[in-house]
Amino acid sequence: MPMPALAGGRQGVADLRPLVDAALAALAEGARGRGGAVPGGGPEAVAAAVGATLGEALPVDGRGEREALHTLVRMLAQGAVDPAEPNCAAHLHCPPLAVAVAADLAVSALNPSMDSWDQAPAATELEARVTAALAGLVFPDLPAPDALVTTGGTEANQLALLLARERAAGGPPVQVVCGAATHHSVRRAAWLLGLPHPVVLDTPAGVLDPAAVAEALDDLPVRALVVATAGTTDTGAIDPLPEIAATVARHLAELHVDAAYGGPLLFSRREAARLDGVQSAVSVTLDLHKLGWQPVAAGLLVVPDRGALRPLDHRADYLNAADDTDAGLPDLLGRSLRTTRRPDVLKIAVTLRALGREGMAALVDAVCDHARLLAAKVTAHPGLVLYGQPTISTVLFRPRDATDDEVAEVRRRLLFEGRAVLGRASAGGRLWLKATLLNPYLRPEDLDALLQLTMEGTTAR
Numbered sequence: 001m002p003m004p005a006l007a008g009g010r011q012g013v014a015d016l017r018p019l020v021d022a023a024l025a026a027l028a029e030g031a032r033g034r035g036g037a038v039p040g041g042g043p044e045a046v047a048a049a050v051g052a053t054l055g056e057a058l059p060v061d062g063r064g065e066r067e068a069l070h071t072l073v074r075m076l077a078q079g080a081v082d083p084a085e086p087n088c089a090a091h092l093h094c095p096p097l098a099v100a101v102a103a104d105l106a107v108s109a110l111n112p113s114m115d116s117w118d119q120a121p122a123a124t125e126l127e128a129r130v131t132a133a134l135a136g137l138v139f140p141d142l143p144a145p146d147a148l149v150t151t152g153g154t155e156a157n158q159l160a161l162l163l164a165r166e167r168a169a170g171g172p173p174v175q176v177v178c179g180a181a182t183h184h185s186v187r188r189a190a191w192l193l194g195l196p197h198p199v200v201l202d203t204p205a206g207v208l209d210p211a212a213v214a215e216a217l218d219d220l221p222v223r224a225l226v227v228a229t230a231g232t233t234d235t236g237a238i239d240p241l242p243e244i245a246a247t248v249a250r251h252l253a254e255l256h257v258d259a260a261y262g263g264p265l266l267f268s269r270r271e272a273a274r275l276d277g278v279q280s281a282v283s284v285t286l287d288l289h290k291l292g293w294q295p296v297a298a299g300l301l302v303v304p305d306r307g308a309l310r311p312l313d314h315r316a317d318y319l320n321a322a323d324d325t326d327a328g329l330p331d332l333l334g335r336s337l338r339t340t341r342r343p344d345v346l347k348i349a350v351t352l353r354a355l356g357r358e359g360m361a362a363l364v365d366a367v368c369d370h371a372r373l374l375a376a377k378v379t380a381h382p383g384l385v386l387y388g389q390p391t392i393s394t395v396l397f398r399p400r401d402a403t404d405d406e407v408a409e410v411r412r413r414l415l416f417e418g419r420a421v422l423g424r425a426s427a428g429g430r431l432w433l434k435a436t437l438l439n440p441y442l443r444p445e446d447l448d449a450l451l452q453l454t455m456e457g458t459t460a461r
Contacts, residue, residue: 004065007109016109019065026070030077037085039078040418046079081421084439086446087453090423092233092261092287094438096295103350104295107343114149115339116319117330123343124330130349131300137266138284138302146306147286148335149344150299153260154185156285157227159301159312159337160256161189163283164225166311167254171223175199177216178227179208181234183258186227198227206235206388206427210243217251224253225282230275231261231291234425234434235387236394238262241277248280255280260287260299262392267360271368274391282308288348291393291438293363298344309334366440367393374435374447383455387432396425396432399458404431410457420453 005015039046053075062068082088084095112120114127127149135145150156161176168174176190176198190198199220201212208228217224226248228239241257248255257278263286265271266278278284281304288298303309313334315322320331333339352360371390378386378397387396398407407424411433414420423434433454 008111012109019069020105022066022069023073026073027077030074030080031082033074033078034080034082034418036418037088038081038415038418038421040416042416049079050075086439086442087420087450089435089437089439089450090421092290092436092438094290094293096289097293097351099354100294100347100351103347107346112343114335114341114343115332117332120332120343123346124332126349127335127343127345128330130345130352133352134286134300134348135302138263138286139279139304141279142304144306145302145304146309147300147302148309148312149341150301150336151297151338152289152299153183153258153285153287154188155337156260156287156299156301157183157185157256157258158189158192160227160283160285161186161193161195161225162337163303163308163311164254164256165193165195168223173222175220175222175224176227177201177213177220177224177253179203179229179239181206181232181237182227182229183233183260186258206232206237208239208244210240210247213244214247214251217247217253224251225256226253227256227258228281230257230259230263230265230278231392233261234394235396235427236261236390236392236436238274238391241275241280243277245277245280254282256283256285257281258285260285261290264288264291264360264364265392267357268364268368269361270365279304291364291367292348292351292360293438293440294347294351298348312337363440367437370437370440370442370447371395371435373444374437374450377447377451381451383458384451387427393437395435395437396427397435397454398430398432399454402458406458407431407433410454414453414457419457420450422450422454 006012007016053071083093112123114120114123117124131147131149135147139145148159164174173195175196176186178186178198179201180203187198199216201208201216213226226244228241228244230238245255259275259278262275265274284302286300286302288294289296292298316333320333325331371393374395375386375390378384383400384397385400399410408431411422411424414422423436425432425434
């Protein structure tokens with residue numbers, strides 16, 4: 001068997017091209033074999049198919065590059081949940097743009113590591129410029145906002161709590177205050193960082209009540225970090241940010257906004273006002289692999305001034321020796337808690353250059369419009385009930401006469417039969433089907449078909 005080819009170097013592109021063609025052909029073949037949004041049969045059927053195709057995971061003798069690519073990429077595609085399919089609407093899992101995927105391929109081929117300038121010269125400068133531009137979207141009136149690239153909202157929220165802990169160093173530990181609908185990563189980050197268990201406020205209306213925040217802060221003798229959410233995972237709700245920001249300021253506390261879902265509304269001139277008040281935060285979480293159409297991972301932690309990131313500075317002589325830094329080599333260790341990391345900024349930069357702010361805004365507006373249209377269709381349907389008008393692109397609904405157990409069963413039936421992927425969410429004391437619409441190219445008939453499948457799943461019970 002010949003020696004395997006490398007993706008880089010002067011010969012890399014020529015060696016890579018036929019393998020990419022083979023992978024693309026296998027993707028197409030797998031999608032045809034799947035036939036829809038999700039493979040049918042449930043976990044047992046998928047496990048059996050993977051086992052039968054894979055055979056030995058570590059064979060003694062290899063079968064060659066093309067056979068391996070064709071067999072396993074086809075198997076993965078056939079057993080995948082494809083967020084680009086109209087009947088896939090469960091999670092904050094977007095269909096990535098083709099241009100972003102192509103950029104990600106270039107990153108994989110070059111394989112830069114963002115832990116020192118001498119491993120990623122151009123990527124270092126690109127990241128600095130793109131993160132500054134995105135930070136300016138959040139804090140447009142400040143001179144030097146900045147952002148770190150993260151693996152997503154979980155890492156960004158963890159960094160936000162870490163920075164808050166370090167700002168409080170020397171005094172009592174910072175106390176996190178959040179709502180019941182806050183993403184679970186906030187509570188996990190507090191545990192991981194050794195902070196007191198967060199004060200979790202009830203959110204019967206689905207959003208934080210500024211009066212409840214004020215009452216909680218009145219009772220706290222220590223410095224507090226209030227975590228507000230702009231786009232909850234269950235309903236897509238946005239906390240009343242201006243009122244919460246004013247409450248936090250009166251109590252000399254700090255505000256972090258988890259806008260992992262809703263943050264990209266800032267691209268849209270029509271929708272950006274929903275995030276008024278975010279400018280008062282000491283840190284903001286964004287995810288462009290949600291409402292930004294990027295392949296995973298593409299998260300950000302945004303801060304109003306790059307000096308806020310100084311607590312993350314770290315020294316490792318083989319990566320950022322003091323004399324190298326003094327000589328002008330950029331220091332990257334303070335740009336992440338990770339050491340080895342991909343330049344995920346390239347796909348973001350390519351997307352922004354290709355579409356511009358207006359192009360991104362058009363995609364954002366499209367999915368928000370789809371959600372409003374789906375909500376109207378649910379309202380008009382005699383067999384369905386709508387939870388409430390969508391805030392972003394999440395719509396909760398349920399069969400009118402179904403119990404919670406029956407709602408759960410409808411979802412599982414559609415999933416196991418390979419017909420549709422809907423999420424689930426508890427709100428208002430009931431269980432709802434959740435459609436998270438992140439495909440900007442949906443048609444009205446696609447929404448009709450999704451509701452029809454739901455009703456068919458209901459009558460089959």
